[in-house]
Amino acid sequence: xxxxxxxxxxxxxxxxxxxxxxxxxxxxxxxxxxxxxxxxxxxxxxxxxxxxxxxxxxxxxxxxxxxxxxxxxxxxxxxxxxxxxxxxxxxxxxxxxxxxxxxxxxxxxxxxxxxxxxxxxxxxxxxxxxxxxxxxxxxxxxxxxxxxxxxxxxxxxxxxxxxxxxxxxxxxxxxxxxxxxxxxxxxxxxxxxxxxxxxxxxxxxxxxxxxxxxxxxxxxxxxxxxxxxxxxxxxxxxxxxxxxxxxxxxxxxxxxxxxxxxxxxxxxxxxxxxxxxxxxxxxxxxxxxxxxxxxxxxxxxxxxxxxxxxxxxxxx
Amino acid sequence: xxxxxxxxxxxxxxxxxxxxxxxxxxxxxxxxxxxxxxxxxxxxxxxxxxxxxxxxxxxxxxxxxxxxxxxxxxxxxxxxxxxxxxxxxxxxxxxxxxxxxxxxxxxxxxxxxxxxxxxxxxxxxxxxxxxxxxxxxxxxxxxxxxxxxxxxxxxxxxxxxxxxxxxxxxxxxxxxxxxxxxxxxxxxxxxxxxxxxxxxxxxxxxxxxxxxxxxxxxxxxxxxxxxxxxxxxxxxxxxxxxxxxxxxxxxxxxxxxxxxxxxxxxxxxxxxxxxxxxxxxxxxxxxxxxxxxxxxxxxxxxxxxxx
Numbered sequence: 001x002x003x004x005x006x007x008x009x010x011x012x013x014x015x016x017x018x019x020x021x022x023x024x025x026x027x028x029x030x031x032x033x034x035x036x037x038x039x040x041x042x043x044x045x046x047x048x049x050x051x052x053x054x055x056x057x058x059x060x061x062x063x064x065x066x067x068x069x070x071x072x073x074x075x076x077x078x079x080x081x082x083x084x085x086x087x088x089x090x091x092x093x094x095x096x097x098x099x100x101x102x103x104x105x106x107x108x109x110x111x112x113x114x115x116x117x118x119x120x121x122x123x124x125x126x127x128x129x130x131x132x133x134x135x136x137x138x139x140x141x142x143x144x145x146x147x148x149x150x151x152x153x154x155x156x157x158x159x160x161x162x163x164x165x166x167x168x169x170x171x172x173x174x175x176x177x178x179x180x181x182x183x184x185x186x187x188x189x190x191x192x193x194x195x196x197x198x199x200x201x202x203x204x205x206x207x208x209x210x211x212x213x214x215x216x217x218x219x220x221x222x223x224x225x226x227x228x229x230x231x232x233x234x235x236x237x238x239x240x241x242x243x244x245x246x247x248x249x250x251x252x253x254x255x256x257x258x259x260x261x262x263x264x265x266x267x268x269x270x271x272x273x274x275x276x277x278x279x280x281x282x283x284x285x286x287x288x289x290x291x292x293x294x295x296x297x298x299x300x301x302x303x304x305x306x307x308x309x310x311x312x313x314x315x316x
Numbered sequence: 317x318x319x320x321x322x323x324x325x326x327x328x329x330x331x332x333x334x335x336x337x338x339x340x341x342x343x344x345x346x347x348x349x350x351x352x353x354x355x356x357x358x359x360x361x362x363x364x365x366x367x368x369x370x371x372x373x374x375x376x377x378x379x380x381x382x383x384x385x386x387x388x389x390x391x392x393x394x395x396x397x398x399x400x401x402x403x404x405x406x407x408x409x410x411x412x413x414x415x416x417x418x419x420x421x422x423x424x425x426x427x428x429x430x431x432x433x434x435x436x437x438x439x440x441x442x443x444x445x446x447x448x449x450x451x452x453x454x455x456x457x458x459x460x461x462x463x464x465x466x467x468x469x470x471x472x473x474x475x476x477x478x479x480x481x482x483x484x485x486x487x488x489x490x491x492x493x494x495x496x497x498x499x500x501x502x503x504x505x506x507x508x509x510x511x512x513x514x515x516x517x518x519x520x521x522x523x524x525x526x527x528x529x530x531x532x533x534x535x536x537x538x539x540x541x542x543x544x545x546x547x548x549x550x551x552x553x554x555x556x557x558x559x560x561x562x563x564x565x566x567x568x569x570x571x572x573x574x575x576x577x578x579x580x581x582x583x584x585x586x587x588x589x590x591x592x593x594x595x596x597x598x599x600x601x602x603x604x605x606x607x608x609x610x611x612x613x614x615x616x617x618x619x620x621x622x623x
Contacts, residue, residue: 027502034504035419041411042420045433045478048471052443055450110346117343132611134350139525139607140357141532143574144596147581148357151589178353209336232438239440241535242574246581266442266535273445273539279454287539291446298440 056295059288066282072289078252078268080286081275087286089293091252095169095262096297099244100237102173102258103180107233110177111184112226116214118185119192131186138182146246149175154247167249167261176243184233191225192218224309231305235298241266265294361600365593373594377547378576382587387595389546390576393462394531396550396565397572400466401473401530406523409474413481413519418507437475444472445539453540460541462550463566468536473526480522484515517617521610528606532599534574545579546571573599 064072067087075088114134118127153171158164164171195218203213219226249261250271263271269287277284320328376386412433420426448468458464488511496506512519550568553561573595580592 031502031504035415038411038415038419041408042415042429044408045412045436045474046429048436048447048474049432051451052439052447055447056443059450110349113339113343113346114350117340117347121340121343130347130351133354134347136604136607137350137354139528139532139603140354141534141574141596141599141603143532143534143578143581144357144361144599147577147589147592147596148360150581152356152360178350181350209332211336211339212332235438235440239442241440241442242578245535246578266440269442269446270535270538273449273541288446288450291443294440295443298438302438 052295056288056292059285060292062280063282063285063289066285067289076254078263080283081272085282089265089290091254092263092265092268092290093293093297094254094256095244095248095252096238096264096266096294098256098258098262099169099173099176099248099264100234102170103176103237103240104230104233106174106177107180107184107237108230111181111229111233112188112219114181114185115188115192115226115229116219119189120210120214120218134185135182137179140179142179142240142242143246145175145179146172146243149243149247161259164259165261167247167251168259169244169248169262170258172244172247173258175247176237176240179240179243180233180236183236184229187229187232188222188226191222191229194225195221220312223312227305227309227312231302234301238297238301239266239294241270245270265290358600361593361597363593364590365595365597368590368594369597373591378545378579382585382591385580385588385591387573387576387598389549390571390573390595391598392549393546393570394572396462397465397469397537397570398527398531400463400566401469402523402527404467404470405473405477405526408470409477409523409526410481410519412474413478413485414507414512416478417482417485418503418511433475433478437479441472441533442535442539444468445536447471448536448540459567460543460569461567462570464540465537465542465570465572466566468540469530469533472533472536473530476526476529477519477522480525481515481519484518484522485511487518488514517613521613521617524606524610524613528603528610531606532574532603534572534578537572537575538578542575543569543571573602 072087072089074090075086076090077086077088078091079086118131122130149171150166153175154164154166154168157168157171192214199217199221200213203217208216244264245267248264248267250263250267251261252268253260253262255262269290272283272287372384373386374391375388376384377388378390379385416426416430420429445468448464448471452458452464452467453460458467492510492514493506496510501509546569550565550570551562553563553565577592577595577599580588580595583589
């Protein structure tokens with residue numbers, strides 16, 4: 001609507017019509033400015049990603065100017081802070097994989113069972129009470145979980161396995177597993193809930209029990225969503241820092257035995273950051289190379305999850 | 317194919333029914349494992365930490381002697397860092413959410429931003445710390461300060477605020493927008509006078525949950541160089557002379573509650589573990605209270621608004 005076309009008689013006087021037109025134009029500029037400002041806010045998130053990629057790549061580049069990438073990938077020792085430093089990322093990668101593996105062994109079965117239970121068995125009241133309580137698990141600060149793993153779970157495990165050292169990957173992994181249950185369970189539950197009711201009813205009409213329906217119909221139908229939940233669980237486990245730093249120790253150790261202690265990639269980054277390393281030294285750059293490795297691991301797993309989802313996607 | 321006998325069918329049906337019931341028990345048990353862990357955690361912190369929670373614990377600086385040590389510098393640090401985080405994350409997060417939900421045209425640019433936000437939510441928090449170390453601390457020369465820390469955590473919780481904003485905007489029915497447009501309101505007038513107030517409950521919930529996550533974050537702040545032993549307070553924000561407030565504190569070195577707890581838990585002496593438990597108890601009370609408020613808001617706003 002053009003303001004100068006408005007009937008002047010209705011507005012009272014021509015001068016009022018002019019001021020109305022002026023304010024409408026000002027209004028329009030204001031609208032544009034506000035929209036542009038909010039566009040910038042949204043675009044800001046892209047800048048964050050760019051910043052992350054840029055910092056990791058640039059600092060890792062400097063690192064790989066000093067350290068050959070072949071040594072980095074194949075050497076079996078990581079002794080950056082020692083006299084004769086060796087730069088093999090393998091021990092940190094195995095530490096990360098073992099702790100995450102233990103965590104996933106806990107979180108995936110429990111998370112899936114809880115998801116099936118909440119989506120197919122529990123009535124509304126029970127679900128409304130249980131779900132928020134369960135989600136509190138992911139709200140607990142991770143350093144508190146670290147305390148819990150080191151000072152409560154490890155002594156408990158030691159009463160069963162007397163050989164277990166004070167720092168071990170088993171207790172860190174177990175606690176981390178409990179911690180990521182809500183991520184796995186709530187995404188899986190959403191996926192199962194999204195399966196159309198008539199598919200469920202079809203299964204019941206054939207005489208299937210709730211369990212049969214859940215395992216043979218809903219889980220396959222919701223597979224793509226459940227796979228996303230698993231991938232998210234893995235990303236959380238790989239990137240988790242404080243639990244493993246506190247409970248699994250900071251000693252790089254090339255082993256697949258969860259009963260030993262070993263540093264993870266994240267624990268190494270924390271250990272270096274706690275010391276006062278000069279900006280620009282190789283040890284300083286090494287934490288960015290470690291961070292880049294971490295990102296690559298998560299990315300690889302996300303791509304694998306994506307391909308898996310594409311292969312098994314069910315569309316209704 | 318041989319026909320199964322009647323008794324065989326009966327057996328198989330009852331077996332399946334039993335399995336079904338067994339799974340119901342299993343499901344409940346699995347849920348209880350999670351809740352038991354939470355209860356054990358709280359009980360352990362309370363048993364070990366309760367005795368330390370004396371007034372002087374909140375008014376003392378850390379010390380070589382576990383019995384005299386306190387969390388003064390870390391709780392002040394936590395509050396100041398949270399102020400910076402909130403000031404940075406809330407406007408940007410809500411702005412981005414409103415843009416994507418109300419304004420954004422459907423094109424590749426919008427799609428890119430949306431995919432990007434979804435991916436950011438999955439980036440490990442320590443990677444944000446590395447990014448902040450490279451950018452904020454050294455590139456922008458903010459140093460190892462409260463400002464760097466607050467901005468780092470703001471980036472970390474931005475996806476949470478954006479997603480919460482979008483979800484609660486989406487819950488406002490389209491008829492509200494149409495009614496406002498019909499009365500001649502502009503897009504921004506519609507959004508700011510009608511849509512945003514209706515969705516405030518959901519947005520607030522997201523902000524509180526985001527901040528409660530930021531309070532517990534440790535790793536990214538260690539990465540940017542938070543100190544673990546601080547025996548002084550940042551410059552006071554309030555001054556006796558004009559202009560009465562000062563922002564020098566944002567450049568101050570800092571420590572926060574989870575880092576103080578980490579420091580105490582990684583010491584070998586059991587004495588300090590009690591301090592860690594007490595700090596953990598404070599942290600748990602803070603995060604559980606914030607989450608409780610968020611759940612209450614969600615519940616209340618869902619109940620009160622009927623379209």
